[in-house]
Amino acid sequence: MPEIPATMRQLRSLVTSDNEVRLSVATVDTPQPGEREVLIRVEAAPVNPSDLGLLLAMADVSRAVAGGSDGEPTVTAPIPEPVMRSLTARIGQEMTVGNEGAGVVVAAGASAEAQALLGRTVGFAGGATYGEYCLASPRMCLPLPEGADAVDGASSFVNPLTALGMVETMRNEGHSALVHTAAASNLGRMLNRICLADDVPLVNIVRRPEQARLLRDQGAVHVCDSSEPTFEADLVAALRETGATLAFDAIGGGTIAGQILNAMEAAIVTPDAPYSRYGSDVHKQVYVYGALDRRPIELHRRFGFAWGVGGWLLTPFLARTGGEDLARLRQRVAGELTTTFASHYTDQISLTEALDLETLQRYARMATGEKFLVRP
């Protein structure tokens, strides 16, 4: 095994009291694994929407400016005043970035779980995967199956377990079908494959005709395009057919969560039903797990009183999930890593390239079909 260098390069994000975010590639000491930790040489780490929030701090990247030197580049971008209110706790703290990745375990603590991973290529979840090396807990490592490499395993945590978590949540909370927004995303296509395999009716909501086509080409049965004038009627029809009363929403801002609740209510209350002043007694739920749209959530209430909107995140879901169930989910991810849970990357970039202005403005867009992979 090659020697581990004493220092390494790592991407950092800093919010300053001047209302700016400052990105840099820092040279820092390579960390040493504790007893129950492993050190991974990171080979690939995806840029997920959940990483961008921390990395870019909702700054206006169209006004980003390059700085630093060739070897130590920096980028600064202004953060709008209203956004700063929610970032005061970050000011002055250099944050590491990157929620997941894959690489080779090059050092391990003394514990048996850690030692068992030494030399293995693993997918893993951490908080600093945009760096040459990264510590992880063995619990958060998935040894990759025969024939899978680090690129295959880079996205083996966040999207696969989020998609499986949605289906688990649906079953645990007594629903029998799902609605998903931003459904043409990498995560959305993964959820579509799971639902097709598991016979779970899924209503896919997208925002553009080409996204609808992409999903239909992948076998999606119910696709509703919010840019179509018939969107609300299409959604009611799909909800009536599937009986979906649970939605996962990546958008989070604007009217979509309320539109889904209203469409669910319209699907439940048929036109010839007797009038009930409080609406149907069927519980309708939207879980918001993203914030693609930063505007406030706006709920126009025509959905009675049996409803809920709430936050949903992977980490608390995993914390609530028992060991046996979690093992079952991870087993499935490992077994179907290059099929159901395959991710496709359009661009591979180095840590330094991540600070190139044009590249940064491209991955900041989170465009459908585009996905970046950091190769530290």
Add this chain to the structure above:
Amino acid sequence: MPEIPATMRQLRSLVTSDNEVRLSVATVDTPQPGEREVLIRVEAAPVNPSDLGLLLAMADVSRAVAGGSDGEPTVTAPIPEPVMRSLTARIGQEMTVGNEGAGVVVAAGASAEAQALLGRTVGFAGGATYGEYCLASPRMCLPLPEGADAVDGASSFVNPLTALGMVETMRNEGHSALVHTAAASNLGRMLNRICLADDVPLVNIVRRPEQARLLRDQGAVHVCDSSEPTFEADLVAALRETGATLAFDAIGGGTIAGQILNAMEAAIVTPDAPYSRYGSDVHKQVYVYGALDRRPIELHRRFGFAWGVGGWLLTPFLARTGGEDLARLRQRVAGELTTTFASHYTDQISLTEALDLETLQRYARMATGEKFLVRP
């Protein structure tokens, strides 16, 4: 017992396809109780906010017009176009009105529970209490204690069980303190008395200084006035002191639900806490049980991902509550009917007077401190 007349007078509300609501006092057959029903001669029925939604159909009462004859008055008022969308299921159906009331059981079905109530003065929940007679299920009747009359018992269901239901929900869902909006309402003052008696910390949110004074005069410890420039800071301070992570909101429209969630999060995350990209992991919940403000609910998200907003209604709460718990709650209402659960009425009106334009415009305002009692 006096003879029961074959016909009786009853208030009706009709939504027409001309976008109007039409109120009338109809003469209808007096109903006969089924085996498990009782017939009550209604002596008093309160006008609750929950009655007004059905009665007035959100019409513009400032443009109401009187009609009919002296003995059979009618009122019509235009319904704004956007409101009509949620009322299509009502068009052409004459609706009875009045959720609760009190009176004497004058006839009873053959069942033992029904017979046991014959001749008793009871508080009761129904759907047609704005009439001279009304059917009810014995399960929804509360025999009034010695010394209490129909006026005392008229509001013995909706507000008392709603207020108790909030405290029960708080305990069942693992919270230890409460927030309440529109807290100077009849219901709010009742909740304040319950929380003082039970040592439940309560944060009262009101919209005017005189409402704050009224609650403080009744012993309320935490009162936050949303008309004050210091409102948000006051709310955070009260939430930090009480630890409240559950709110019941009667307003429902505008920014208040989101403001409460943001203040809860600010109270939990102290300024010196390390930055967490997903916010605190303490679940923060707002239940919306009213619609005093008809605008959309607008959530400005600075409260992380551990949150929920949802509908809450008395009827499903009662359906979820076991028989023993329900008996305990009803017992408490009966025992404290003229103290904790006392309602005060500023005006008593007949069925005909309910259709007097000036009177109607007054009770439609739902002004703090004003409460109307219908005496059919």
